[in-house]
Amino acid sequence: xxxxxxxxxxxxxxxxxxxxxxxxxxxxxxxxxxxxxxxxxxxxxxxxxxxxxxxxxxxxxxxxxxxxxxxxxxxxxxxxxxxxxxxxxxxxxxxxxxxxxxxxxxxxxxxxxxxxxxxxxxxxxxxxxxxxxxxxxxxxxxxxxxxxxxxxxxxxxxxxxxxxxxxxxxxxxxxxxxxxxxxxxxxxxxxxxxxxxxxxxxxxxxxxxxxxxxxxxxxxxxxxxxxxxxxxxxxxxxxxxxxxxxxxxxxxxxxxxxxxxxxxxxxxxxxxxxxxxxxxxxxxxxxxxxxxxxxxxxxxxxxxxxxxxxxxxxxxx
Ligand code: CA
Numbered sequence: 100x101x102x103x104x105x106x107x108x109x110x111x112x113x114x115x116x117x118x119x120x121x122x123x124x125x126x127x128x129x130x131x132x133x134x135x136x137x138x139x140x141x142x143x144x145x146x147x148x149x150x151x152x153x154x155x156x157x158x159x160x161x162x163x164x165x166x167x168x169x170x171x172x173x174x175x176x177x178x179x180x181x182x183x184x185x186x187x188x189x190x191x192x193x194x195x196x197x198x199x200x201x202x203x204x205x206x207x208x209x210x211x212x213x214x215x216x217x218x219x220x221x222x223x224x225x226x227x228x229x230x231x232x233x234x235x236x237x238x239x240x241x242x243x244x245x246x247x248x249x250x251x252x253x254x255x256x257x258x259x260x261x262x263x264x265x266x267x268x269x270x271x272x273x274x275x276x277x278x279x280x281x282x283x284x285x286x287x288x289x290x291x292x293x294x295x296x297x298x299x300x301x302x303x304x305x306x307x308x309x310x311x312x313x314x315x316x317x318x319x320x321x322x323x324x325x326x327x328x329x330x331x332x333x334x335x336x337x338x339x340x341x342x343x344x345x346x347x348x349x350x351x352x353x354x355x356x357x358x359x360x361x362x363x364x365x366x367x368x369x370x371x372x373x374x375x376x377x378x379x380x381x382x383x384x385x386x387x388x389x390x391x392x393x394x395x396x397x398x399x400x401x402x403x404x405x406x407x408x409x410x411x412x413x414x415x416x
Pocket of ligand 1: 136137138242
């Protein structure tokens with residue numbers, strides 16, 4: 100029997116509490132996530148902040164607290180602030196900068212309770228403490244954000260992240276950690292220059308089999324290249340994947356087979372209610388997807404429903 104697919108809590112239990120807050124991570128742990136995700140950006144004083152964007156304004160009150168600290172492009176960059184400043188910010192549900200409204204109106208309201216940012220080390224300690232308290236083995240799934248931006252600012256984010264992971268006991272393939280990045284040059288560097296023995300996942304933007312840059316006839320070659328340095332791939336769900344069109348499943352089935360033949364795991368992102376047509380059920384959709392494609396895990400904003408999907412596949416005859 101192959102291992103059941105792993106549930107990766109995307110930015111924590113982000114459907115229920117503001118993304119990348121410690122509260123959202125604790126909730127994900129309680130809801131049965133197998134792994135919890137951390138997106139990582141450096142502060143001015145080299146602390147590793149858990150936040151999705153290199154900017155602050157879509158998920159914090161930075162514009163109110165530090166007016167005028169934006170760059171010419173209007174953005175407030177994490178890297179322009181020290182941790183002593185960042186920790187003063189209130190964190191909230193993601194806002195759309197165009198409309199000033201919550202991106203997901205049905206989720207936790209931005210004007211609700213107060214939350215804060217935290218650092219990678221804070222979160223690793225929380226997860227390890229919860230594991231100890233509950234007798235669980237929930238893993239971590241850190242993502243190095245925009246390494247080329249960091250390099251342009253004279254920083255080496257990967258080196259910092261590897262050092263903090265190492266200090267918390269995440270060192271090799273047996274440890275409960277997948278390190279992910281969209282940048283293939285950086286991920287290769289992590290393997291070949293820093294000699295990291297962690298499990299590495301190559302994230303893929305766009306659709307591996309639909310985008311011009313990845314000619315479907317080259318899919319096998321792409322997978323082979325990734326297998327030289329990584330342990331898995333993270334391909335995105337496309338809008339048409341929710342149509343339950345048989346052809347879309349065929350693409351996923353062939354990609355998963357190619358990856359498995361090269362020893363790579365497949366962890367697609369991101370399963371959420373909001374992507375489904377009105378009236379669809381996320382558990383039914385996810386369970387069908389898992390059963391038909393044979394992927395090894397998946398990112399979801401709803402770790403409770405993710406765990407329910409895995410259970411429903413397991414319990415089916
Ligand atoms: Ca991410």
